[in-house]
Structures are given as C-alpha cells and as structure tokens.
Amino acid sequence: MPALKKTEFVGRITFLGRVPDREAGLRAQAVSHAELTWDGIAGESHGGLTRDSCSRVRTQYARGTQIRNTRQLSVLSEEELAVIADKINMDHLDPALLGASMVIEGIPNFTHVPPSARLQMPSGATLVVDMENRPCIFPAKEIEADHAGHGKAFKEAARGLRGVTAWVEHPGQIATGDEVVLHVPDQPVWSFLQAARQ
Numbered sequence: 001m002p003a004l005k006k007t008e009f010v011g012r013i014t015f016l017g018r019v020p021d022r023e024a025g026l027r028a029q030a031v032s033h034a035e036l037t038w039d040g041i042a043g044e045s046h047g048g049l050t051r052d053s054c055s056r057v058r059t060q061y062a063r064g065t066q067i068r069n070t071r072q073l074s075v076l077s078e079e080e081l082a083v084i085a086d087k088i089n090m091d092h093l094d095p096a097l098l099g100a101s102m103v104i105e106g107i108p109n110f111t112h113v114p115p116s117a118r119l120q121m122p123s124g125a126t127l128v129v130d131m132e133n134r135p136c137i138f139p140a141k142e143i144e145a146d147h148a149g150h151g152k153a154f155k156e157a158a159r160g161l162r163g164v165t166a167w168v169e170h171p172g173q174i175a176t177g178d179e180v181v182l183h184v185p186d187q188p189v190w191s192f193l194q195a196a197r198q
Helices: 078-087 137-146 151-157 193-197
Strands: 004-018 029-031 033-037 050-052 066-068 073-077 102-105 118-120 126-132 164-170 172-175 179-185
Touching (some): 004 033, 004 172, 073 078, 073 126, 078 151, 137 151
Parallel strands (some): 073 102
Antiparallel strands (some): 004 102, 004 179, 033 172, 073 164, 118 126
C-alpha cells in the first residue's frame, strides 16, 4: 500500500533561481529552467549531498557538524510572497532577494504542507519537503539594499510565510510554467505533537 497520497493540489512554478555564491550574498539569479541533480540545482551554492549544520539543528549538532543536506532548495509560495510584500508596504517582493530556488503558485497554506510531502514535476523530478523555512535577517539585508526602509520589517512579516526547505529525491529538468503536484504522507498527525512542542 502506498505511503504517499497524490493530492488534487496542483501548483505552477513561477520563478526559479540559483544563488551562485552564498558567501557573497543571498540574492538569487533568476533562470528559466534548471537541472535538478542529487546535489540540488546545478550551480547552486546551497547544493551538495551534505552540509555543515546551522542554527536550524543546533539542539542536535554542534555548529559545523557534517549532516545530510536537506536544505538544497528554498521553495516559496507566490501567494505568501504577496502577503509579505503587503506587510512591508511593497507592491511586489522579488523572490531573488530571498534567495529563492523555486516559487510555486496555487498550493494553499504552502509553508505548512507536512514534512516529507513530495513536490513532483512533469519530468519526474521530485522534491521532498524537509520543514518550514524560518525567516532570518539575510533576506532583510537584500531587500534593504534595493528598497531602503522595507527590509527591516521582513523577518516579522515573513513569520509562517517563508516557504519550505527541500531536497531532491529524483533528478530531472524543471522549468518555469511547469506544474507541481503535491503528494502527502498518508498518516495521521502524531497525537503527542503539541505536548512535545511545549
């Protein structure tokens, strides 16, 4: 019996980006198509099968510990970007300033799709959702550089709207305009989740 359920929720890719040098800055370069490899998007500085641990997993590992790279891509929602833009008084928020790898429209409440959900494209290329991507100060710096006075509000405005981190389960070609089908784990929510979070 399949453990993942194909849903009726189908999105569309509206943006693809690649961050060429994370040390130089978070800003992504927009591309019309990309090759998803086992390492992530070819030429993307967040790529690789492993990475150094960071603040996301600081209760599990000392900073800099080598771990599996489940943060190969940063995937955001077109609709949620519009909400963030409105909150920081901008007409449009360029996803390149957030270091976005992919932006999808059409999947509601996207930032909170369940961990382990799959995002599958027509080529068969498939991403596994790791977890919600928490807002940080780095996009704020990129926004502020281009739109003075708006970046400082980003971190709070993006809370619960920053999209997800994901990794490649199956490689393949992807392009803007591609459909994205959401598959979710066919299991109930853990009944002790709320107690564990307290």
